[in-house]
Amino acid sequence: MTTVPRERATSREVILDVRDLTQQFTVPGKDGGTVHAVDGVSFRIHAGETLGLVGESGCGKSTTARAILQAPAPTSGSVVFQGNDLTERSGRSLREARSQMQMVFQDPFSSLNPGWKVRDIVAEPLAVHRVGTAKERAARVNELLDLVGLDPQRFADRTPRQMSGGQAQRVGIARALALDPALVICDESVSSLDVSIQAQILNLFERLGRELGLTYLFIAHDLAVVKHVSDRVGVMYLGRIVELGSSESLYAAPAHPYTAALLDAVPRVDIENRSTSAPLKGEIPSPLDPPSGCSFRTRCPLATDRCAAETPELRDIGDGRQVACHYPLTAPAAAGTEGIAR
């Protein structure tokens, strides 16, 4: 229960192992069919590290998070968390195995009960899991509010609506930390905040990560935010991971043409680093009717007939980098040097 400061060091211990995760939804009607929202996603997260997932809307990053939490359970694949396959559990046994995995959502005002006081919101997970006595729970709530930078005296009796967006998000974080989780899943947790508040919350996530030895799965559409917090980053497109690697090398030398295009599209403050390459054409295809082969080929400047015929598998190209592309732009060994084929 106590929060002893620990050094944040990534170990080789795999805390979450996601294998061939698939989530399909059936859309009724004449234009309906099966949506492959998540289509064979595999990755591992080591204890103490932050894995970022980026991609545009509809790429399946949030659906992946929900499938990991079994809310709803995935169509197929396995989610091994701390040695237990969550897909094989249900009911109470699932709730227990999952209690060490908590989520912080995008909009605190819609994810926190507007009629409840802050102290009750933060105490709820403790009450549900019958942790301690009422008195112990109250003490734990104060400790958690302090931990996220909210003075319990001032804030414990307020409702979310009596707080600013940044303060309310701190309540969401305190609630997520109540059961002393090992893994925190952040789904666009800073996306609805103004930049000055966003920086405060990002710093809070970093501090909590160090002090509590947390592991994060950090999902966001903002590439700079994801890079800022992540040790490794996965890029998703139409339900698949197209590239995965250490954040430094992936951002410096993207191997997948989609990653490169995504990075080029970000408007930059510093004008010297502005991209001069042509913007990506077209739009993301419908997940109801994805292209054959590589799903990015319809927008890819490098696509050939092979890309339509063969689906590229996510494969290792060295230095911990994986890419699903027949014609990757660069080998990580060349990162930071010349010869990036662009």
Added chain:
Amino acid sequence: MTTTPPLLEVENLRVVFDGVLGSVTAVNDVSLSVDRGQTIAVVGESGSGKSVTARTIMGLSTPPGRIAEGSIRLAGRELVGLTDRQWRGVRGSQIAMVFQDPMRSLNPTMKVGTQIEEAIRLHTDLSKKQARARAVELLDAVRIAAPRRRVDEYPHQLSGGMRQRVMIALALSCGPELLIADEPTTALDVTTQQQILDLMGELQADMGMAVMLITHDIGIAASYTDTVFVMYAGQVVESAPTRRLFTDPRMPYTRALLDSIPSLDSPAHEPLPAIEGSPPDLAELSAGCSFSARCPRATQTCLTQRPALIEHEAGRAWACWHPVESKEAS
């Protein structure tokens, strides 16, 4: 700077919202100008007054909001005090606006072509047939593929990016001199955002109109505009040519805002210099500088006296008693 008068001149604009518990000054003594053909950005966080300023210029301030003071001149003509009927002559034909969420701005029950035709016929005396031909031309101009087919589609049949293209076509239908775009790409993905902003830049160059881009995204302001106005708590706190604002900000808020944004080029896990606290409650503004409570440079003067926005150098103005030292000072 320029010898011709600016296209749009806003002077000492104050917009007040009257409520049961008192009034809130959402826009406080704002002055800004836009030259013909120029693109300006108004940047700020939520509640900074940037959208209220834009809506007021567009004549869309409705009760409980009211213009308490100030002047808005378009090509020399005073707009404050126009009747609703007179406003309708300005809106759409001289100033047009693109909003954040095209799904909420377009009529979901009308074909997109019909919506554009309606706007054209309201402001011109084109026949129905001519207006339709113009609608197809406009859809083509905003790079919508197969415009002849798309005119007969409904908004829900289009993607978010395409809907925003339709909104732009609608805004451009009567050849406005000024286009106000309020967070036009905030609801869009980054690759679509790039397409839309590039398109707006091309159309602007073709048509010679001025653009006022309202955004919270500093990167967009830096990449797509000539001049930036930074707003905080209802006031313009700094304005400068875009490049100079971002390389050499003088108002501590601008500086702090730039510092607090994670960059694609900075290393991971480095603590961000966040601005502590939150923006002030507009109903309880103090007599001093509205940023003083969060400003590391604040002194007693800052707490009691509000600094005015003063042009300290040609084309550069800031409202601050203790500006950040210039990096360019020799």
